[in-house]
Amino acid sequence: MRRLWIVALLLGLVRISAVAAPEWQEEWNHAVEAYRNQDFARAARLWNNLRQEGIESADLFYNLGNAWYQVGQKGRAAWMYENALALAPRHGEARRNLALARAHVPRNEATGFVLFRPLAWIFARVTTAEWAALLSILSLLFAACAAWAILARRRGWLFWGAGLLLALMIPVAMCFAFRYTKEEWRQSGVVLRAGVVVRNAPDARAEAYFEAAEGETLEITESDIAGWYRIKHPGTGRTGYLPEETLGRIGK
Amino acid sequence: MSRHSIILFCLLAVFCLAPPLALAQEIEVQASVSQENISLGEMVEYEIHLISNQSRPDTRQIQLTTPPTFVGLRPMREAPMVRQMTEIVNNAVTARVVLSWQLLPEREGKAVITAGQLDYKGQKHSLPRFDILVKKNAVDVLPEELAQANILPARSGNAQIDKQLRGKLFAQLHFSNREPYLQETIVVNCTIYTDGFEDIVGQVGWEAPEWNAFFSEEIDLGDLRWQPVTIGDRRYQAVTIQRLLLTPTKAGKVEIPLSAAQCKVRVQDRGRRSFEDRFFNLTPGMGSLFDNYIDVRLPIASQSIQVKPLPSEGRPPSFQNAVGAFSVAGSIDRREMNQDDLLTLRVEIGGEGFLGSIATPTLPPFPDWREVGTQSDTELAGTAQAHNGKKIFEFLLRPRKTGSLSIPEIPYAFFDPKEKRYVEQVIGPFAIDVARAEKRDLVIARSGESRLQGGGPEFFGEKLAYIHPDPPVPKGKPFHKTWLFSLALVFSLLLIAASVTLRWWQTYRVQNADRFRRQAADSEARRELRLARKRLRQGDSDAFHQCLADALRQYVALKTNRSAAGLTLDQVESLCLQQGASKDVANRLRQVLEKSDAARFLAASAEAQEADLNEAALLLKELDRVFSAAKKGARK
Numbered sequence: 006m007r008r009l010w011i012v013a014l015l016l017g018l019v020r021i022s023a024v025a026a027p028e029w030q031e032e033w034n035h036a037v038e039a040y041r042n043q044d045f046a047r048a049a050r051l052w053n054n055l056r057q058e059g060i061e062s063a064d065l066f067y068n069l070g071n072a073w074y075q076v077g078q079k080g081r082a083a084w085m086y087e088n089a090l091a092l093a094p095r096h097g098e099a100r101r102n103l104a105l106a107r108a109h110v111p112r113n114e115a116t117g118f119v120l121f122r123p124l125a126w127i128f129a130r131v132t133t134a135e136w137a138a139l140l141s142i143l144s145l146l147f148a149a150c151a152a153w154a155i156l157a158r159r160r161g162w163l164f165w166g167a168g169l170l171l172a173l174m175i176p177v178a179m180c181f182a183f184r185y186t187k188e189e190w191r192q193s194g195v196v197l198r199a200g201v202v203v204r205n206a207p208d209a210r211a212e213a214y215f216e217a218a219e220g221e222t223l224e225i226t227e228s229d230i231a232g233w234y235r236i237k238h239p240g241t242g243r244t245g246y247l248p249e250e251t252l253g254r255i256g257k
Numbered sequence: 258m259s260r261h262s263i264i265l266f267c268l269l270a271v272f273c274l275a276p277p278l279a280l281a282q283e284i285e286v287q288a289s290v291s292q293e294n295i296s297l298g299e300m301v302e303y304e305i306h307l308i309s310n311q312s313r314p315d316t317r318q319i320q321l322t323t324p325p326t327f328v329g330l331r332p333m334r335e336a337p338m339v340r341q342m343t344e345i346v347n348n349a350v351t352a353r354v355v356l357s358w359q360l361l362p363e364r365e366g367k368a369v370i371t372a373g374q375l376d377y378k379g380q381k382h383s384l385p386r387f388d389i390l391v392k393k394n395a396v397d398v399l400p401e402e403l404a405q406a407n408i409l410p411a412r413s414g415n416a417q418i419d420k421q422l423r424g425k426l427f428a429q430l431h432f433s434n435r436e437p438y439l440q441e442t443i444v445v446n447c448t449i450y451t452d453g454f455e456d457i458v459g460q461v462g463w464e465a466p467e468w469n470a471f472f473s474e475e476i477d478l479g480d481l482r483w484q485p486v487t488i489g490d491r492r493y494q495a496v497t498i499q500r501l502l503l504t505p506t507k508a509g510k511v512e513i514p515l516s517a518a519q520c521k522v523r524v525q526d527r528g529r530r531s532f533e534d535r536f537f538n539l540t541p542g543m544g545s546l547f548d549n550y551i552d553v554r555l556p557i558a559s560q561s562i563q564v565k566p567l568p569s570e571g572r573p574p575s576f577q578n579a580v581g582a583f584s585v586a587g588s589i590d591r592r593e594m595n596q597d598d599l600l601t602l603r604v605e606i607g608g609e610g611f612l613g614s615i616a617t618p619t620l621p622p623f624p625d626w627r628e629v630g631t632q633s634d635t636e637l638a639g640t641a642q643a644h645n646g647k648k649i650f651e652f653l654l655r656p657r658k659t660g661s662l663s664i665p666e667i668p669y670a671f672f673d674p675k676e677k678r679y680v681e682q683v684i685g686p687f688a689i690d691v692a693r694a695e696k697r698d699l700v701i702a703r704s705g706e707s708r709l710q711g712g713g714p715e716f717f718g719e720k721l722a723y724i725h726p727d728p729p730v731p732k733g734k735p736f737h738k739t740w741l742f743s744l745a746l747v748f749s750l751l752l753i754a755a756s757v758t759l760r761w762w763q764t765y766r767v768q769n770a771d772r773f774r775r776q777a778a779d780s781e782a783r784r785e786l787r788l789a790r791k792r793l794r795q796g797d798s799d800a801f802h803q804c805l806a807d808a809l810r811q812y813v814a815l816k817t818n819r820s821a822a823g824l825t826l827d828q829v830e831s832l833c834l835q836q837g838a839s840k841d842v843a844n845r846l847r848q849v850l851e852k853s854d855a856a857r858f859l860a861a862s863a864e865a866q867e868a869d870l871n872e873a874a875l876l877l878k879e880l881d882r883v884f885s886a887a888k889k890g891a892r893k
Binding site: 062075101155216 | 468469470507629723735742745746756760763
């Protein structure tokens with residue numbers, strides 16, 4: 006009798022989720038259909054509606070990026086691919102399409118020291134939540150191992166195990182902290198259209214510094230400046246101001 | 258005479274006459290003064306050049322038959338200095354002997370170097386007269402062009418040196434155009450002028466003002482080069498230290514604030530020797546042993562330029578604020594195409610002018626085409642990066658139908674500031690044949706594949722990974738923002754803390770086992786008494802006496818760190834006496850223990866057992882008092 010209750014409860018939950026889904030699933034299917042029929046503008050509009058409703062999904066961002074790419078809006082496409090990669094860093098297709106969308110952007114980013122590249126590669130493909138999960142597991146294992154080593158009589162190998170876990174835990178904690186900091190505090194954005202001019206002051210009449218390439222990623226160093234962002238070019242280090250509507254923020 | 262005799266005669270004539278002819282050297286004589294307009298304290302150089310394009314003039318043969326006299330000028334030395342130079346220009350040798358006098362003005366007013374005559378190997382050459390105007394201050398002798406330019410005096414922090422530098426070292430800004438149009442590029446040179454302080458050493462620079470109303474770009478000038486410049490009737494040495502291209506971004510009067518050039522100059526320390534003394538000035542241009550090097554700021558006065566707005570008359574509708582001497586060109590990448598393909602319309606706009614003013618051309622409405630994308634690129638030319646080159650715009654167009662389609666004319670206008678008028682250039686029209694696309698079935702490809710069969714290009718010749726058609730499953734909060742993550746970390750820390758605490762407690766207990774055993778004696782004895790009372794209620798006489806005996810014996814054993822197992826009655830009694838118990842207490846304890854041993858063989862009544870229990874409880878209280886007193890005594 007008790008088992009029957011549990012099964013009924015689970016079925017009820019499934020039923021609730023199945024009823025709740027169609028509201029946006031229908032719109033999703035329409036967008037997919039429009040994309041298949043090469044009506045990319047409509048597909049983009051529908052997926053963008055879902056995005057604006059607050060649905061956060063790597064696949065949604067990725068599909069929207071594809072639709073925008075197909076209508077020639079490479080900047081917006083790159084923005085969406087970046088958002089997809091922020092949620093799912095191992096989304097290979099988003100990464101590949103992002104490279105296509107950025108094919109025209111000059112590459113001037115520092116490549117870094119050769120030995121750090123594999124680490125950077127790994128770091129770029131693991132989410133904050135995954136780093137956090139790994140850190141939790143390692144910390145629990147370390148705590149258990151250390152506690153056992155402290156309390157047990159024969160504890161030689163336990164101490165070595167705890168040391169090894171600690172050695173693993175420290176870089177993982179650093180990766181998590183760095184990633185979390187980057188995600189929470191360091192904002193960046195993608196230039197949404199071509200011919201965007203970076204200026205020396207938050208004013209449309211201010212001196213033009215340089216032209217940002219469509220789809221290029223820029224660091225946001227200050228926001229909420231009366232409709233402007235203060236940005237920094239990651240490759241050249243040059244700073245300036247961009248109107249908010251020309252830059253799509255990655256993440257939040 | 259035969260022909261041979263005539264040739265022989267000619268050769269003899271050449272041999273005989275050549276040396277005297279060679280000796281008749283052609284000499285050119287020139288006289289000059291370095292300045293004809295000087296100030297008091299300023300030196301003027303009077304030089305007589307004897308120039309020959311054959312051999313060097315013999316200085317012993319030079320005679321000033323009528324030497325020039327100096328009226329109002331004092332020569333620093335009586336005899337002229339003699340320099341000999343040889344120049345080779347285009348394989349032609351020019352030898353030169355220079356006689357020079359360095360003259361200092363004696364008073365304000367007019368000074369004269371009179372005409373004279375020079376004799377060289379019997380040839381007489383006349384020397385002209387020079388009139389020199391001597392003024393009181395260096396600023397007074399500035400040419401009118403510079404005097405009007407509001408020149409600010411150099412600042413070195415030393416009033417005496419500032420006085421030396423006044424009017425002789427200054428900086429100026431030169432604008433190629435002081436009334437440019439909006440977004441018209443102008444050139445600004447920052448130039449240092451000097452008259453006598455060419456030995457600028459160290460880093461020269463210009464603290465340029467903030468160009469708030471301009472787009473600025475610096476031009477690399479390479480090595481600095483001094484060049485003689487004549488302004489009015491004075492000669493200066495000038496060097497341009499910085500060159501900028503400025504593009505005004507707002508119309509109206511724009512103030513260029515005060516700025517300053519900086520340099521380090523060599524000045525003579527007049528406090529240590531005579532200014533005229535050239536004894537230590539060993540090598541010209543290398544300075545002397547008593548020279549000073551000082552940092553000098555050369556302020557440049559604020560000035561204004563008037564930026565004219567672009568004229569509204571004749572402004573074509575296609576004008577998008579481009580200003581410069583540009584040209585516009587357009588092309589398409591194909592003339593024949595399928596309906597599925599994309600056409601690239603390339604528009605190139607370039608030339609001389611501010612490239613930032615070239616905006617993406619606005620295409621007129623194309624009914625037959627759909628614009629699907631735009632990209633732009635900039636090709637730079639020359640050193641002036643933002644002001645010379647071209648912008649390339651590529652429009653991606655998809656045909657809406659098949660057949661012979663055309664792209665109509667695309668006008669693009671710009672304002673040419675040199676011509677002072679708007680220029681409109683037109684691209685196109687272009688004709689394109691669009692064929693019907695081959696029918697291809699659309700399939701839903703798996704991710705990573707093209708959606709067209711045969712892996713054909715999906716867009717622009719690039720393979721775009723296909724969309725994910727399945728709706729995503731909504732995900733909750735990321736793990737690191739849930740309480741589970743915090744719990745895991747806190748639990749780990751607590752686990753380690755707890756294990757460390759437990760370990761410490763274990764060690765402490767082992768290290769203080771006796772103390773803990775003594776502390777445990779009382780509680781152990783009372784536990785045994787409670788057990789005995791329970792057994793008494795149950796009517797288990799044997800168990801009751803066993804508990805009673807254990808309570809008392811264990812108490813004494815734990816308090817005295819002995820094993821309760823082997824303690825005899827005599828040992829218990831003697832231990833109590835050793836701890837300071839009275840004989841009465843020791844006897845009563847012994848009696849209770851003996852009764853307990855005897856009761857196992859002869860059962861006592863319930864009242865007697867109750868009395869023994871009470872006695873035991875009483876004894877424990879008294880023993881506790883005795884052992885506490887003994888412990889205190891031991892501490893003292």
